[in-house]
Amino acid sequence: MTTTITLSDSDYPALLAEQQRLANQLRLVTVERDLLKERVKAFLHRLYAAKSEARTHPAQRDLFLNEAEALAPPGAPVAEEVTPEAIDVAGHSRKKRGRKPLDPYLPREIVRHELPEAERVCAHDGARLVEIGTEISEQLDIVPQQVRVIQHHRIKYACPCCDESIRVTPAPARVIPKGLLTEAALAWVVTAKYQDSLPLYRQAALLGRFGGDLSRTTLAASMVRVGHAVQPIINLLRDHLLEADLILGDETVIQVLKESGRAAQSKSYLWAQMAGSGPPIRLFSYTPGRGGTHAQPLYEGIKPGAALMSDGYEVYNGIATSRGVIHLGCWAHARRYFVEAEAAIPKTARGREQLATQFIAAIGELYAIEAKAKELSHDLRGQRRQEQSRPVLAKIEGLLLQHLHGVTPGSLLGKALHYLSSQWPKLTRFIKNGAWPIDNNLCENAIRPFVVGRRNWLFCDTVAGARASANLYSLIETCKANSIEPYTYLVALFRQLPLAKTVEDFEALLPWQLVEPKTA
Numbered sequence: 001m002t003t004t005i006t007l008s009d010s011d012y013p014a015l016l017a018e019q020q021r022l023a024n025q026l027r028l029v030t031v032e033r034d035l036l037k038e039r040v041k042a043f044l045h046r047l048y049a050a051k052s053e054a055r056t057h058p059a060q061r062d063l064f065l066n067e068a069e070a071l072a073p074p075g076a077p078v079a080e081e082v083t084p085e086a087i088d089v090a091g092h093s094r095k096k097r098g099r100k101p102l103d104p105y106l107p108r109e110i111v112r113h114e115l116p117e118a119e120r121v122c123a124h125d126g127a128r129l130v131e132i133g134t135e136i137s138e139q140l141d142i143v144p145q146q147v148r149v150i151q152h153h154r155i156k157y158a159c160p161c162c163d164e165s166i167r168v169t170p171a172p173a174r175v176i177p178k179g180l181l182t183e184a185a186l187a188w189v190v191t192a193k194y195q196d197s198l199p200l201y202r203q204a205a206l207l208g209r210f211g212g213d214l215s216r217t218t219l220a221a222s223m224v225r226v227g228h229a230v231q232p233i234i235n236l237l238r239d240h241l242l243e244a245d246l247i248l249g250d251e252t253v254i255q256v257l258k259e260s261g262r263a264a265q266s267k268s269y270l271w272a273q274m275a276g277s278g279p280p281i282r283l284f285s286y287t288p289g290r291g292g293t294h295a296q297p298l299y300e301g302i303k304p305g306a307a308l309m310s311d312g313y314e315v316y317n318g319i320a321t322s323r324g325v326i327h328l329g330c331w332a333h334a335r336r337y338f339v340e341a342e343a344a345i346p347k348t349a350r351g352r353e354q355l356a357t358q359f360i361a362a363i364g365e366l367y368a369i370e371a372k373a374k375e376l377s378h379d380l381r382g383q384r385r386q387e388q389s390r391p392v393l394a395k396i397e398g399l400l401l402q403h404l405h406g407v408t409p410g411s412l413l414g415k416a417l418h419y420l421s422s423q424w425p426k427l428t429r430f431i432k433n434g435a436w437p438i439d440n441n442l443c444e445n446a447i448r449p450f451v452v453g454r455r456n457w458l459f460c461d462t463v464a465g466a467r468a469s470a471n472l473y474s475l476i477e478t479c480k481a482n483s484i485e486p487y488t489y490l491v492a493l494f495r496q497l498p499l500a501k502t503v504e505d506f507e508a509l510l511p512w513q514l515v516e517p518k519t520a
Contacts, residue, residue, distance in 0.1 A: 227468020246276030329426030337416035382434030
C-alpha cells in the first residue's frame with residue numbers, strides 16, 4: 001500500500017531547512033568519528049609501534065636522518081663508502097674479522113703454561129728442547145666486588161705523671177660526619193644508582209653476596225646526606241650556568257610518595273637546565289609543580305640578552321618575557337607533531353603528496369643544512385643559514401599559511417599546523433646567530449638517563465630524597481659532559497669537600513677543575 005503525502009508550497013522551505021540541518025549534523029558526526037578514529041590509531045601507535053621517528057617506507061624517506069643523500073642534486077658525485085678491508089679467497093669474499101684487543105692499561109697477570117719435562121725431548125734425535133719464545137693469548141678476568149672494613153684507630157695520649165691531660169687524635173673530616181660508608185663506597189653507590197640505574201634494593205642485595213650486609217634504608221639515608229653535602233658545588237654550578245649566553249631547558253615527571261599536603265600519586269617535576277656556552281653544565285632541580293611559580297626561580301639571575309631554548313610549554317614564554325632573554329623554539333618538537341600526524345594516515349594513502357610528509361621533508365632540508373655546517377665557526381654557520389636556511393623557512397611558511405585554516409584544528413595534522421604557527425617567531429630566530437641551536441635535543445639527551453633510571457626505581461620516597469637525587473644527577477651528567485669519569489671525580493670530591501672553607505676552595509672542586517692530590 002502506497003501512501004501519498006501532499007505538500008503545499010509553504011512546506012518546502014521547512015523541508016529544505018530540515019534537510020540541510022540533517023546534512024550538517026551528519027557532517028559533524030562524520031568529522032567527530034574521524035577524529036576519534038585518528039586518536040585511537042595514534043594511541044595504538046604509541047603503545048605498540050616503534051618509538052623511532054625514522055621513516056622506512058621508500059615513498060616517505062626521512063630527510064631528518066638521510067637529508068644529505070636525499071637532497072643531493074641529480075648527477076652529484078657520491079662519496080665513496082669506506083668499507084673494512086676485504087680478504088679475497090678463491091670462491092669467497094669476506095670482511096676481515098678480528099677480536100678487539102683488550103685495554104693495554106689493564107693490569108696483567110702472566111700464567112706460564114709449560115710442557116712436562118718428559119715431553120721436552122726431540123722426537124728425531126732425542127736432544128732436549130730449549131725455550132725459544134711464547135705464544136700469547138689474553139682473556140678478560142673479572143674479580144668480584146671486594147667489600148672490606150676500614151678500621152680507624154684514634155690513638156689516645158695521657159700524661160704519665162698525672163691524670164689531668166688525656167688527648168685523643170681527632171677523627172678525620174668526612175663528607176658525612178660519622179658516616180658508615182667511606183668516600184669510595186659512597187661514590188660507588190651514587191654511580192651505581194644515578195649512572196647505571198641500579199636501584200638501592202638491588203645494590204643492597206649485590207653487596208650482601210660479598211659480605212656487605214647493609215640495608216636499603218642505610219643506603220638511602222647515605223644518598224640523602226651526601227646529596228645535601230654537595231649543595232655548595234651545585235650552587236656554584238648554577239652561578240656558572242646563569243652566566244652562559246645560551247641555556248637549554250626541559251622538564252620531566254617525578255613521583256614523590258611522602259610530600260606534605262599531597263597525595264602519593266601527585267605529579268612532581270624535575271627540571272633540566274643545560275649551559276649552551278662556557279663550561280658544559282647539566283643541572284637538575286626538583287619542584288612540586290610545573291607552574292611558573294616553580295620555574296621562575298630556576299632562572300633568577302640569568303644574564304639579560306641571553307638565549308633560552310625550550311619546547312612550546314607556555315611557562316618558558318613567561319620566563320623569557322620577565323627575564324629579558326631571547327626565546328628560541330625547538331624544530332624537533334615541531335617536527336614530532338607532523339610525524340604523529342603522518343603515522344595516523346593509512347599506509348595505503350601514504351606518500352610524498354601527503355601534507356604531513358611535505359612538512360617533514362622540508363624540515364629535513366633544514367637539518368641537512370645544519371649537518372653540513374656542523375664543523376663551521378659560528379659566524380660561517382650563521383652566514384650559511386642566511387643563504388640556505390632562510391629560503392627553506394620561506395617555503396615552510398608558505399605551506400603553513402596555505403593549509404592552516406583548511407585542516408580540522410582538532411586533528412593531529414591540525415594540531416601540528418597550529419603548533420607550528422604559534423611557535424613560528426621562535427622557530428625562525430636560530431638563523432640570526434650561528435651559535436644558537438636548531439632544536440632542544442641536547443637537553444633532552446641530558447634528561448634521558450634520569451628517565452631510564454626512573455623506570456627502575458620508579459619514585460622518590462621523600463622530598464629530601466628527590467632533591468638529593470637532583471643534585472647527584474647534576475654532578476653525574478656534568479662529569480659526562482666534560483668527559484670526566486663520574487666515579488673518579490666523586491671519590492676525589494667526597495675526600496676534599498670536608499676540607500673546603502672558602503669560595504676559592506669550592507671553585508677548585510668543580511668537575512672541570514678538580515685535581516686529585518697525589519698520595520705519598
